[in-house]
Amino acid sequence: MARRxxxxxxxxxxxxxxxxxxxxxxxxxxxxxxxxxxxxxxAELAGLRAPLSPGRxxxxxxxxxxxxxxxxxxxxxxxxxxxxxxxxxGVGGRLDHSAHVLFGSLDEKKAAGAPRLECxxxxxxxxxxxxxTRVPETECVGCHDDAGQVAQRIPRFSRHPEFQxxxxxxxQATGLVYSHLTHVTLGxxxxxxxxxxxxERRAQGVDSPARTCFECHERQPQEADFQPISYEAHCAACxxxxxxxxxxxxxxxxxxxxxxxxAESGDVQPDDFDTQGGQTLKLRVVHRDAWVQVNLRxxxxxxxxxxxxxxxxxxxxxxxLLERRLILAQPPAARDAPALAAQIESTxxxxxxxxxxxxxxxxxxxSGAREAELAAVLQASADPEAQALGAELxxxxxxxxxxxxxxxxxxxGQRRDEVLRLLDAVxxxxxxxxxxxxxxxxxxxxxxxxxxxxxxxxxxxAQRRATLERLEDExxxxxxxxxxxxxxxLRGEVDALRRALREVDARLALFDALPPAATLTADERRGRxxxxxxxxxGCRYCHVVAPSGAFPAVKAADPVLRRATxxxxxxxxxxxxxxxxxxxxxxxxxxWSIETSGFSEDLSLRGIDSCRACHGGGGAGExxxxxxxxxxxxxx
Amino acid sequence: MRALEVLRPKxxxxxxxxxxxxxxxxxxYVAASWGRSFSPKAGVGLLFGIxxxxxxxxxxxxxxxxxxxxPLRNARAWxxxxxxxxxxxxxGVLFHTGFGWPHGAFGWALWLLSLWTTLTxxxxxxxxxxxxxxxxxxxxxxxxYERMPGIVVELREQADAALAGSxxxxxxxxxxxxxxxxxxxxxxxxxxxxxxxxxxxxxxPFRRMSPFVEPAERERFDDLxxxxxxxxxxxxxxxxxxxxxxxxxxxxxxxxxxxxxxxVHVFTWIWY
Numbered sequence: 001m002a003r004r005x006x007x008x009x010x011x012x013x014x015x016x017x018x019x020x021x022x023x024x025x026x027x028x029x030x031x032x033x034x035x036x037x038x039x040x041x042x043a044e045l046a047g048l049r050a051p052l053s054p055g056r057x058x059x060x061x062x063x064x065x066x067x068x069x070x071x072x073x074x075x076x077x078x079x080x081x082x083x084x085x086x087x088x089x090g091v092g093g094r095l096d097h098s099a100h101v102l103f104g105s106l107d108e109k110k111a112a113g114a115p116r117l118e119c120x121x122x123x124x125x126x127x128x129x130x131x132x133t134r135v136p137e138t139e140c141v142g143c144h145d146d147a148g149q150v151a152q153r154i155p156r157f158s159r160h161p162e163f164q165x166x167x168x169x170x171x172q173a174t175g176l177v178y179s180h181l182t183h184v185t186l187g188x189x190x191x192x193x194x195x196x197x198x199x200e201r202r203a204q205g206v207d208s209p210a211r212t213c214f215e216c217h218e219r220q221p222q223e224a225d226f227q228p229i230s231y232e233a234h235c236a237a238c239x240x241x242x243x244x245x246x247x248x249x250x251x252x253x254x255x256x257x258x259x260x261x262x263a264e265s266g267d268v269q270p271d272d273f274d275t276q277g278g279q280t281l282k283l284r285v286v287h288r289d290a291w292v293q294v295n296l297r298x299x300x301x302x303x304x305x306x307x308x309x310x311x312x313x314x315x316x317x318x319x320x321l322l323e324r325r326l327i328l329a330q331p332p333a334a335r336d337a338p339a340l341a342a343q344i345e346s347t348x349x350x351x352x353x354x355x356x357x358x359x360x361x362x363x364x365x366x367s368g369a370r371e372a373e374l375a376a377v378l379q380a381s382a383d384p385e386a387q388a389l390g391a392e393l394x395x396x397x398x399x400x401x402x403x404x405x406x407x408x409x410x411x412x413g414q415r416r417d418e419v420l421r422l423l424d425a426v427x428x429x430x431x432x433x434x435x436x437x438x439x440x441x442x443x444x445x446x447x448x449x450x451x452x453x454x455x456x457x458x459x460x461x462a463q464r465r466a467t468l469e470r471l472e473d474e475x476x477x478x479x480x481x482x483x484x485x486x487x488x489x490l491r492g493e494v495d496a497l498r499r500a501l502r503e504v505d506a507r508l509a510l511f512d513a514l515p516p517a518a519t520l521t522a523d524e525r526r527g528r529x530x531x532x533x534x535x536x537x538g539c540r541y542c543h544v545v546a547p548s549g550a551f552p553a554v555k556a557a558d559p560v561l562r563r564a565t566x567x568x569x570x571x572x573x574x575x576x577x578x579x580x581x582x583x584x585x586x587x588x589x590x591x592w593s594i595e596t597s598g599f600s601e602d603l604s605l606r607g608i609d610s611c612r613a614c615h616g617g618g619g620a621g622e623x624x625x626x627x628x629x630x631x632x633x634x635x636x
Numbered sequence: 637m638r639a640l641e642v643l644r645p646k647x648x649x650x651x652x653x654x655x656x657x658x659x660x661x662x663x664x665y666v667a668a669s670w671g672r673s674f675s676p677k678a679g680v681g682l683l684f685g686i687x688x689x690x691x692x693x694x695x696x697x698x699x700x701x702x703x704x705x706x707p708l709r710n711a712r713a714w715x716x717x718x719x720x721x722x723x724x725x726x727x728g729v730l731f732h733t734g735f736g737w738p739h740g741a742f743g744w745a746l747w748l749l750s751l752w753t754t755l756t757x758x759x760x761x762x763x764x765x766x767x768x769x770x771x772x773x774x775x776x777x778x779x780x781y782e783r784m785p786g787i788v789v790e791l792r793e794q795a796d797a798a799l800a801g802s803x804x805x806x807x808x809x810x811x812x813x814x815x816x817x818x819x820x821x822x823x824x825x826x827x828x829x830x831x832x833x834x835x836x837x838x839x840x841p842f843r844r845m846s847p848f849v850e851p852a853e854r855e856r857f858d859d860l861x862x863x864x865x866x867x868x869x870x871x872x873x874x875x876x877x878x879x880x881x882x883x884x885x886x887x888x889x890x891x892x893x894x895x896x897x898x899x900v901h902v903f904t905w906i907w908y
Contacts, residue, residue: 003798003859006866009779010787018782025884026699029892033696036896040903052904055739072908077677121675128739138673145671155671 055126070482071125073473078120081473086485090329090493091467095119095631103632104152104563108448112459122630140624157615157622165560166607175544175552178600184212186583186595195579195595213578217568224567231287235542242541243287246534247279252527253295253535255280259513262290285538292535296549297510299528299535302517304548306421311550312511313420319504320441326497328467332474333484340475347471351464358457389418412449419444560603564627581610642765647716654720658727665731674734677905681732688728689898691721692750696895719761726754746901749894756887763883767828767876774831777869781877784821784870791863791870792818798859806845806853813841814860818867823875831872838868 043051050066057065064070071082080096088095102111122139123132145155154160161167187196195212216234217226227233256268267290274281282291301308332340378390420441427437446456478484520528529547536545544552571581582604584593594604616622645651661684668680675681694717700706701714708714729750738747771778779787795818799810817838826833842861849857 003794003862006862007776009783010777010791010866010870023699025888029696029888029895032889032892033896033899036893037899040900052742052900052908053740054743054904068908074907077908121673121678124675126739136673138671142672 053126056129057125058127058132059129060132061125067482069480070477078118078125079473080116080119081470083119083123084470085331085333085474089331089333089485090325091332091463091470093463093466099632100630108451108459109455112455112462135625135630137623137625140628140630144624154624158612160608160611162608163561163564163605165562165603166605173544173552173555174600175554176600177540177542177544180594180597180602180604183216184595186579186593195577195583219569219572224569226568236287239541243285243289243538245282245285245292245537247274247281248295248531248534249527250275250278250280252299252531253280254291254298256291259294259510261510261513262294267291292539293551294510294514295535296532296539296545296551298514298549299532300546300549301514302520303525303528303532304546304550305517307548307550308511308517309421309424310417312508313417313424315504315508315511316424317420317441317445319501319508320438321445322497322501322504323438324442326494326501329493329497331484331494332467332471335474335484337475337478340471340478344468344471344475347464347468351461351468354457354461354464358454358461361454361457389422412447416444416447560605561627565629566627581606641769642762646765650716650720654724657724661724661727661731665734669734676732676734681734684728685732688725688732689902691725691728692895692898694718695722695725696891719757722754722757726750742897742901746894746897749890749897753887753891753894756883756890760883760887763879767880770828770831771873771876775869775872777866777873779870779873781874781881784874784877788818788821788867788870791867795860795863798856798863802853802856803850805848806850806856809841809845810860813845814864817864821874822871823878824871825875827872827875828879831869831876833872835868838864 040052043049048066049068052068053066056062070085071078073079073082084091084095093099097117098111098114101114102108105111122135125132141155144152152161184195184197197212197215216229218233220227229235254262256262256270256273262268267286267288269284272282272284274283282289285292297308300311332343335343372394375390375394378393379387380390423437423440427434443453443456446459447453532545532547532549533540536543536549539545539551543554546552579594582594585606592602592604597604614620615626620626664680665674665684668674676685698714698718701708701711708717729747733747738744792815795810795815799807802810824834839861842857842864846857
């Protein structure tokens with residue numbers, strides 16, 4: 001019989017076929033899970049954290065790649081404290097969000113109320129070596145868009161407002177008398193579109209329109225922008241002859257050997273002076289001539305003692321502030337555990353004192369009563385100036401229309417000068433009072449327009465708390481064996497502060513070396529005013545000199561765009577003539593243009609529209625970070 | 637046509653829900669990242685990460701569908717949830733990472749294992765829908781996977797018995813060309829696309845031999861042909877059932893590795 005076709009199983013089984021274990025693979029999976037978790041846990045316990053790294057850190061942080069705990073804090077992520085160890089070593093808070101708000105708004109109150117942002121929010125690490133400075137545009141727009149809480153709403157470049165310096169028409173007092181009008185003109189014919197130098201310079205062989213501006217605005221291959229203008233490099237060739245003075249009465253000026261500082265300067269040689277007929281004439285006047293500067297300062301001390309004292313007091317206040325910052329800038333990260341513990345204790349004490357003062361201020365009578373009390377003390381003083389201040393204070397205290405809260409900018413500056421002068425007088429009378437005077441100077445320096453002393457105290461409390469937090473964190477790190485960051489990272493700010501302090505000291509020494517000024521009669525005053533004119537004849541060719549001899553600092557190099565950074569290098573590579581941005585467009589009714597600019601205060605830039613000609617719309621970049629920086633460059 | 641059958645969901649409602657949830661997630665992602673910074677560590681990015689991690693934990697609990705299928709009603713519901721939530725979990729991973737490439741070996745391992753586990757899971761779904769239909773439609777023979785080696789031995793014995801006492805010609809043909817094919821199961825990937833793949837070539841010797849078979853031995857010859865055909869169907873069964881079980885080797889252990897890395901990932905997120 002033929003075999004039947006099989007449908008289904010060909011034969012029945014004679015025994016029970018045992019199925020495979022149902023959970024065998026699941027068991028493998030669970031074992032794999034456990035093994036992986038155990039492996040990483042063991043690595044963590046053994047301190048091998050590289051396998052846990054979610055990606056390579058940026059090149060600059062490569063040294064810290066597997067030293068997780070130098071940046072990470074258990075259950076907190078990467079707090080700002082750990083970034084500040086190296087990047088803001090002096091507990092200055094310069095890099096946090098409130099510094100950004102202060103930089104943008106210049107409003108202390110707004111800055112104090114700014115929300116706390118973590119550095120790691122914008123600077124995302126472990127991105128395979130990407131530089132941390134590459135911050136996505138969205139981080140800026142997140143706050144500055146239409147729905148943002150901040151005043152400056154700039155969701156895209158096309159809606160960027162006009163530069164504030166142009167919108168407000170602010171003109172910076174540069175301290176210089178300079179006119180582009182007398183140096184360049186707009187070329188014609190083949191030189192149309194270019195600025196050309198005046199005839200005199202052309203006669204000297206400088207006739208290339210493409211080189212006109214670079215005669216003074218020198219490009220440096222390694223620098224992003226032009227070298228700052230300096231007398232020796234850019235003015236002396238044409239203007240050395242203007243450096244001269246007229247004879248001044250010898251009785252009104254100090255001799256060449258009157259001050260050791262003059263001998264040290266190297267500008268003063270006995271042969272330089274002609275002292276015939278009771279008149280002194282310095283035959284060889286140089287730029288920043290030390291003898292001329294000292295004598296102008298001396299004449300100022302006689303003609304305007306209040307201004308002189310205010311200038312000196314301002315310098316003393318700056319010195320006090322710099323000293324305090326220098327103390328704060330000793331990086332906590334560089335200290336050992338005992339030093340950190342000691343500083344924690346002293347900071348706690350400082351904090352307790354501030355808390356006590358704040359509590360006392362809350363219970364004390366109103367500021368009016370305190371001011372009346374102070375006025376009474378000042379009026380009882382033997383010092384006529386103190387009496388006058390007391391009377392003025394009493395008048396203001398009794399004025400029912402006086403504004404509550406802090407003082408406005410003008411009045412604050414005036415009253416600050418008054419108090420600083422008083423502090424100078426107190427310190428001169430009793431040198432033992434210097435620490436207290438310095439403390440008051442610092443507090444005055446910290447006071448901003450519209451701010452009350454309570455707000456200053458609250459700010460100080462916030463600073464001390466931040467300091468305490470940093471110190472305690474650093475102590476924890478030190479106790480767990482974490483070494484301090486490399487010293488080179490911590491040195492920059494301290495060095496900058498020391499340089500600034502040396503400069504202030506030198507200027508203060510000059511103030512203090514001058515003989516005390518006597519009260520002048522009208523004739524004596526007139527004689528000294530004439531002497532100021534004679535002494536400063538050469539200076540006044542380019543500088544603004546007050547009739548009293550005061551010499552405002554030159555600020556021509558200050559950036560015009562305060563919140564943005566503009567570098568010429570990137571723009572000059574396009575081969576554009578300078579005139580394309582620094583002259584008014586054809587047909588424009590704009591008042592300014594570089595070739596018609598008669599004053600150093602003139603702002604010779606077209607504004608945001610000239611930027612839009614290239615930036616945006618697929619041309620040059622339009623990201624915020626093309627021009628702006630989140631972190632202000634805060635240095636002494 | 638068969639491919640379309642594979643793509644057709646068994647329960648279209650679940651696919652619609654999954655697509656709707658995926659779309660919702662996409663909209664949420666777009667809303668959260670449009671013109672703003674998107675971070676997997678905060679806000680919506682973190683939410684996606686947490687949801688994906690929870691979904692993976694649920695996926696890993698799939699073996700607990702037996703014996704009581706709690707809390708879902710039955711094994712089928714578990715399977716549906718396993719498949720669709722698995723797909724959503726990988727979408728959650730993509731949203732969590734902001735559709736960016738991972739950074740670092742650990743990140744790549746997590747991402748690739750998520751992708752691999754999801755793809756092998758979907759491969760399993762396709763196989764589960766393709767193979768049973770192919771087996772049912774194309775083959776007469778069926779058997780338990782574990783029994784097939786035994787059945788092959790029985791078929792070989794039946795063939796030996798059928799050929800006992802046959803002519804030298806038929807005996808020679810059997811020894812030389814047929815019996816080697818009955819020695820053991822011969823799985824071949826070709827059966828995946830066609831359960832009758834290679835049949836013509838396998839039966840060619842029988843067609844060649846058929847004219848030379850004596851009428852008296854025709855029945856033996858036909859029995860031998862039937863046995864060889866059954867053996868070939870068993871080969872196809874063995875191959876396809878093996879695939880049905882074997883794909884789990886690709887899926888389950890890597891899912892365990894993924895869960896291990898996920899535990900470490902969550903730990904480092906909380907701790908660091």
